[in-house]
Structure formats: C-alpha cells, structure tokens
Amino acid sequence: MNYEDKTVLVTGAANGIGLAIARAYIEKGATVVLADKDQEEGQKAATELGEKAFFYLIDLKNVNEIVQMFHHLQYHHGNIDILINNAGVSKFCPLEDLTVEEWDGILHVNLRSFVFTSKEFYKLNKGTSYGRIINIASTRAFMSEPHSEAYGASKGGIVALTHALALSLGEENITVNCISPGWIQTSAYDELRIKDHVQHPSLRVGKPEDIARACLFLTDDYNDFINGENITIDGGMMKKMIYEE
Numbered sequence: 001m002n003y004e005d006k007t008v009l010v011t012g013a014a015n016g017i018g019l020a021i022a023r024a025y026i027e028k029g030a031t032v033v034l035a036d037k038d039q040e041e042g043q044k045a046a047t048e049l050g051e052k053a054f055f056y057l058i059d060l061k062n063v064n065e066i067v068q069m070f071h072h073l074q075y076h077h078g079n080i081d082i083l084i085n086n087a088g089v090s091k092f093c094p095l096e097d098l099t100v101e102e103w104d105g106i107l108h109v110n111l112r113s114f115v116f117t118s119k120e121f122y123k124l125n126k127g128t129s130y131g132r133i134i135n136i137a138s139t140r141a142f143m144s145e146p147h148s149e150a151y152g153a154s155k156g157g158i159v160a161l162t163h164a165l166a167l168s169l170g171e172e173n174i175t176v177n178c179i180s181p182g183w184i185q186t187s188a189y190d191e192l193r194i195k196d197h198v199q200h201p202s203l204r205v206g207k208p209e210d211i212a213r214a215c216l217f218l219t220d221d222y223n224d225f226i227n228g229e230n231i232t233i234d235g236g237m238m239k240k241m242i243y244e245e
Helices: 016-027 039-049 063-077 100-125 149-172 194-198 208-218
Strands: 007-011 031-036 053-057 082-085 131-136 174-181 230-233
Touching: 007 016, 007 063, 007 100, 016 031, 016 039, 016 082, 016 208, 031 039, 031 063, 039 053, 053 063, 063 100, 082 100, 100 131, 100 149, 100 174, 131 149, 131 208, 149 174, 174 208, 208 230
Parallel strands: 007 031, 007 082, 031 053, 082 131, 131 174, 174 230
Antiparallel strands: none
C-alpha cells in the first residue's frame, strides 16, 4: 500500500476518526488535504502531520463552498485521487422537540455534503483510470436508540448513497464503498472500563486507527473489485444477540 503518488481529501479531519485517517495516508506517503470547519484544530493537525498535509477551512453545509474547495484543490494539487467523506455531526433530540433547522443541519452535513463532494470529485476524475470514494456511516444506520431520528436517517442515507454512487460512477473507474463504525473511542481510551471492552466479541472498544486501516485497504490500487459495499467495523457487536437475563 504505497500512496506516494496519491492525493487524498478527508473531510472532518481536524480530530477523531478523520485525523486518524489523514495520519494513516500521510504515513503511506500520500499528500493529504484536511477539510474542516475547526480552523484551530485543523491547522494544528496539518502542521503536526508535516509538509505533505494541508488544511482547508470549509463549512460543508454550504454547497458553494464545496464547489470552491474543489476548484482550489485542482489549482493547487492538480487532482484528488481519493475522497474520504467523514464529516459528521450528532445531536439526539426528542421527536416532539425536533425542529426543521436541527433536522436540516444534521442532514446537510452528514448526507448532503457527501453527495456534492462526490459530485465534484467525479467531475475532477472523469477520464482518469483511478478514483476511490469512502463514505463513513455508522452502525446506527441499522440499529437505533430513542431520539436519534435525524442522525440515524443521515447514516442510513449514506449507506444507500454509497451503492447508488457505485453504479453511477463505475464507468469512470471510480469505486465507492462505505464503512460503518461501531463504538470508536476517540479520546481517553485508557479510562474505559473492563466491561466496556468485554461486551465486544473482539474484547475491546474500537480505535480510530481501526477505521483508518480499512480505508487504506479499500483504496488500494488492487482492490477495484470491492464496490458499493458497506463494511461494519464494530468488534462484532452487530452479530451479538443481547437479551436481559
């Protein structure tokens, strides 16, 4: 997995899973653009990752800013080979209190931005022999808890969007796949309890690096026959029947 000739765009890359993904590609030699609305943390992350990392400030709710970002990236980097749609917001709210603004805010970041970053990526990669899109969804696309309607709908939409895009972009040699993380602890991992870990069939809570390694695998040059798929990375939790004793 040598990515020295590849340029990668990761949205929501200032911290957490997105930052781990950016770091993984940097370690494999790629040039990486970290796109995020958190300028302080994003710029800090890019500086720490070194000379092949670049921060781009963007509000992904704004489609015009997405278009402008791709124009900027084309001018400065020539092409974007890999798009990791990772940005997401989460807010649980009782249905009776849910407003149109809150619903739209979550759907615009978590789902609509994925559509229009993919559109601009497609336009940039038409006629090339390689392109990879990875959409980061969630196991909440398949199971829920109360008051998660907007978040769950956005993540379910990402899974469906993935196989639709795979069919639409296949003729351009662009593969589109999805990763649905389960419990991924992005901070204070050492403070987790034993019971947090052992409830997982894999006997531990996930780490951002678990998702990053899957991205590296899916975007490898040789893995062009994996397309339109969703890969669940949750330590086996979705395969576990849970009943009260």
